Amino acid sequence: MTIIYAGMFYIATLLLVVGLAYKIYDYSRTPAPLKIPTTPAPTTQKGVAYRMAKEVVLFESLFKSNKWIWVFGYLFHFGLFLVLARHLRYFTEPVWFWVDFIQPFGKYASIMMVVGLAGLLTRRFVVDRVRYISTPSDYLMLLLLLAIGLTGMMMTFVVHTDIIGLKAFFMGLIYLDVQPIPQDRILLVHLALVALLMVIFPISKLLHAPGVFFSPTRNQVDNPREHRHVAAWAARLDQNN
Amino acid sequence: MAAAEFDIPEIKENIEVPKLREGVMAHARTFPAAQPIQDYLGYPHELGDDWKERAIDKMGDMLGKYRSLKVFLDICVHCGACTDKCHYYLGTSDPKNMPVARQDLMRQVYRRYFTTAGKLFPKLVGARDLTKEVLDDWYSYYYQCSECRRCSVFCPYGIDTAEITMVGREILNHVGMGQKYSNEILTKVMKIGNNLGLPGPALQDTLEGLEEDIEADTGVPVKMPLDVKGAEVLLITPSADFFSEPHVESLIGYAKVFHAAGINWTMSSYASEAANFGLFDANYEVMRKAAMRIRDAALELGVKRIVVGECGHAWRVAYSFWNTLNGIGYGGNDPFSIELQKQLDPTYPQPQHICEVTHDLIKSGKIKVDPSANDDLVVTFHDSCNVARGSRMGTEPGGQFTVPRELIKAVANNFHNMADETIYESTFCCGGGGGLLTDDLMEVRVKGALPRATALNNVVKEHQVNFMAMICAICKAQFTKVLPKYGFDMSMVGGVHQLVSKAIKLD
Numbered sequence A: 001m002t003i004i005y006a007g008m009f010y011i012a013t014l015l016l017v018v019g020l021a022y023k024i025y026d027y028s029r030t031p032a033p034l035k036i037p038t039t040p041a042p043t044t045q046k047g048v049a050y051r052m053a054k055e056v057v058l059f060e061s062l063f064k065s066n067k068w069i070w071v072f073g074y075l076f077h078f079g080l081f082l083v084l085a086r087h088l089r090y091f092t093e094p095v096w097f098w099v100d101f102i103q104p105f106g107k108y109a110s111i112m113m114v115v116g117l118a119g120l121l122t123r124r125f126v127v128d129r130v131r132y133i134s135t136p137s138d139y140l141m142l143l144l145l146l147a148i149g150l151t152g153m154m155m156t157f158v159v160h161t162d163i164i165g166l167k168a169f170f171m172g173l174i175y176l177d178v179q180p181i182p183q184d185r186i187l188l189v190h191l192a193l194v195a196l197l198m199v200i201f202p203i204s205k206l207l208h209a210p211g212v213f214f215s216p217t218r219n220q221v222d223n224p225r226e227h228r229h230v231a232a233w234a235a236r237l238d239q240n241n
Numbered sequence B: 001m002a003a004a005e006f007d008i009p010e011i012k013e014n015i016e017v018p019k020l021r022e023g024v025m026a027h028a029r030t031f032p033a034a035q036p037i038q039d040y041l042g043y044p045h046e047l048g049d050d051w052k053e054r055a056i057d058k059m060g061d062m063l064g065k066y067r068s069l070k071v072f073l074d075i076c077v078h079c080g081a082c083t084d085k086c087h088y089y090l091g092t093s094d095p096k097n098m099p100v101a102r103q104d105l106m107r108q109v110y111r112r113y114f115t116t117a118g119k120l121f122p123k124l125v126g127a128r129d130l131t132k133e134v135l136d137d138w139y140s141y142y143y144q145c146s147e148c149r150r151c152s153v154f155c156p157y158g159i160d161t162a163e164i165t166m167v168g169r170e171i172l173n174h175v176g177m178g179q180k181y182s183n184e185i186l187t188k189v190m191k192i193g194n195n196l197g198l199p200g201p202a203l204q205d206t207l208e209g210l211e212e213d214i215e216a217d218t219g220v221p222v223k224m225p226l227d228v229k230g231a232e233v234l235l236i237t238p239s240a241d242f243f244s245e246p247h248v249e250s251l252i253g254y255a256k257v258f259h260a261a262g263i264n265w266t267m268s269s270y271a272s273e274a275a276n277f278g279l280f281d282a283n284y285e286v287m288r289k290a291a292m293r294i295r296d297a298a299l300e301l302g303v304k305r306i307v308v309g310e311c312g313h314a315w316r317v318a319y320s321f322w323n324t325l326n327g328i329g330y331g332g333n334d335p336f337s338i339e340l341q342k343q344l345d346p347t348y349p350q351p352q353h354i355c356e357v358t359h360d361l362i363k364s365g366k367i368k369v370d371p372s373a374n375d376d377l378v379v380t381f382h383d384s385c386n387v388a389r390g391s392r393m394g395t396e397p398g399g400q401f402t403v404p405r406e407l408i409k410a411v412a413n414n415f416h417n418m419a420d421e422t423i424y425e426s427t428f429c430c431g432g433g434g435g436l437l438t439d440d441l442m443e444v445r446v447k448g449a450l451p452r453a454t455a456l457n458n459v460v461k462e463h464q465v466n467f468m469a470m471i472c473a474i475c476k477a478q479f480t481k482v483l484p485k486y487g488f489d490m491s492m493v494g495g496v497h498q499l500v501s502k503a504i505k506l507d
C-alpha cells in the first residue's frame, strides 16, 4: 500500500507540475494581437495589478453579477485556501509560524468549504439555466471536491487518523526516503481523491486558476492611443506597405 | 422582406429573466453571402467535401493566434453567472443565447479535437464531434450575438463571448458560410470606400445639398468640405451620417462645431467610412485593410488630427485598434508608425472622438451654446456597447460615460439617466449591433431590444423623457426601426450632435 501511494503521489505531482507549466507556457506564448480590455479599464500597469487583485481576492466581477454564486463560490474558495494553508503542517518541519496561527481557523474552514460546494451543487440542479449548461464533469468535479472535504472533516472531527505517521510519510516523500503510510481507510480514500484531483487539474476547467491571469480582457492596460501594440505575426503585415 | 411573423414581446415593469425554452430561435438564420462576395473576400461560397477539416484547421490556426480564444475556451467553469446577462437571452428565452451556451457551441468542438480530456472522455466533459448540425447551430447563434461584451463584464474571468463569436463567424467564412449583410458591406468599403457604396461624386452632391440646407436654415454658410489637402482635421464618420435620418442631423452638428470653432477640416471621399465590419469576424487582415484606407487618406491629405464621428464599433476600432492596425496614434518607433506620427499634432490624442472635441471646445469657451434651445426635450442617454465596454474618451477610465453626458448637459437642460443596471458598463445593446442590422434578422433585433425598451419605458413614465440621445450609427438605425414596434415614436431617437446642432451659436 505504501508503495502504491508513494508512486501515486509522485506521478500525480509530476503530472500536475508538468501539465500546469506547459499550460502556462502555452498561454504566455500565444499572442493577443489586439487591445481588448473590458473598459472602463486601468490606464497603468499598476492599475491592472490592482484590478486583477480585486478579481482574484474578492471575485469582484462575480459579485456584480450574481450574489448567490458569489457567496457560495467565496465560501468554497476561501475555505479551501485556509484548509490548504493548514495542510502545510504536514509538509514542513518545523511548522511555519503562520501555519500554526491559522490552525484553529483552518479546521473550521472545512465547513465553509463544504457548505459552499453544497450550495454550488444545489444551484446546478435547481436553476434551469445552470442545469442546462452543466456537463457530467461539472457535477463530478463538485462531488469530488465534496468527497475530499467530507473525508477530511471525518478525520478532523470524528475519527482522528495517525497524523504523526502521515506526516512521516509525506516528509519521506519529500526527502526520497519512503516511510509507511498509516493504514486508515478514510485517510486512504481522502488521499486517493486528492491525487485524482491533482491529475485532473491541468486538463480541466480548474485551469481557471492560472488562466484568469492571462485573460486579455482583465490583464491589459487601456492605453492604445499612447502605446502601439502589435503582435509578432501582425507586425509582418506592416512591412509590406 | 418577410413581414413580422413573430410576437413582439410585452414590456414589463422590470427586466425579467425568462424560463428557458429550448430551440425557439433556431429558425432565425441570417441570409448567406453569394458567390461573388465570398470570392472577393477570398472565401469559398459553399461547403466542400473537406469542410470539416478546413474548419478544424482554421480553429487550430486561430488558437495559435488569439490568446483570448485559447484561454476563454479553457477556463470557463460553467458557473452560470453570465446566463442572464445577454439581451438576446432575455428577449428570446432560447438557452443557446445565454453567453456560456453560445461559447459552448464552440467549446464542445474544441474539447473534442484539441484537449486530452475531450479526446478520451467526450461524453463526460460535454465534447462533441463537429457535424453539420453543430455547424448549423453556429450559423444560427453566432449571428444572434451582437458582440456587445456585456457578458464579459460579469464573468469572473472576463470571458468575452464576442471573441468567440468573431472566431466562429470567421471559421464559418472559411467553410463557405458567410453572411450576406456584413460581407457585402465589406466588399463595398474595400472597393468604393464606404459601406453604402456611395461614390465620390454622389458624396460631393450630397454634401453640397446639406450646405444649402444649413444656410437656408441658419443663414450661415457652414461648409462640408471634401478632400481638402492641408486641412487640420480629417473627420471620419459612418457613411450613414451622409443621408440617413436621424444620422445626418449629427453630421450637421459636427460641421457647425468646426465652423464655430474656426477649425479647418475635411472629409475624404477615399475613406468615407468610419464603420469597420472587419471587427465582426476575427479576420485581422480584412479589418486592417479597411482601416488602412484611413491612414492612406490622412497621409494623402496631410492632416494633423483625425477625428471620428458618432459610431460605436467604429470608435472601438479607432480608439483601441487603429494604432495597431494603421498606426494612427503614438508610441510606435517603427518606420510605418513614424511616417504618420511626423505629420500629426502631438498636442491632441489621436484619434479623437467628436464628443471629446466638442466637449473641450465648450469647456474652454471656444464655442458658445444655448441649452434652452433644447428645452422642448427631456433627454436620456443610451451608452452604446462598443463605446462603453471597448473604448474610452478623455483621460480617465470611464470618460466614455462622463464626456457624452457632460456634453449633453451643456447643450440641454433636462437630462435623466436610465436605471443603473442598464447604463455605463452594464449598458444593454440596441439589439442590432455586430452585423445583425439586417432585415433578415428582424425577429432577433426586435426581441434583443427588449431590455433597452424596458429601461426606456421606465424613464418615459417617470420623467417624461422624449429623446434618447446616442453616439452610434447602428443604434440610431436599429432604434428608429425597432422602437416603434414597442410603441415609441421614432423621433425620440437621435445623436448627441443633433442636440449640439440645435444649441450651438453660429456667428
Ligand code: SF4
Binding pocket: B085, B086, B087, B088, B097, B098, B099, B102, B144, B145, B146, B147, B148, B149, B150, B151, B152, B160, B161, B162, B165, B429
Ligand atoms: S457579447 Fe453581448 S450579445 Fe454576445 S453573448 Fe455576450 S451579452 Fe450576448
Ligand code: SF4
Binding pocket: B075, B076, B077, B078, B079, B080, B081, B082, B083, B099, B100, B154, B155, B156, B157, B158, B159
Ligand atoms: S460567467 Fe464566465 S465562467 Fe461563468 S459560465 Fe459564464 S463564461 Fe463561464
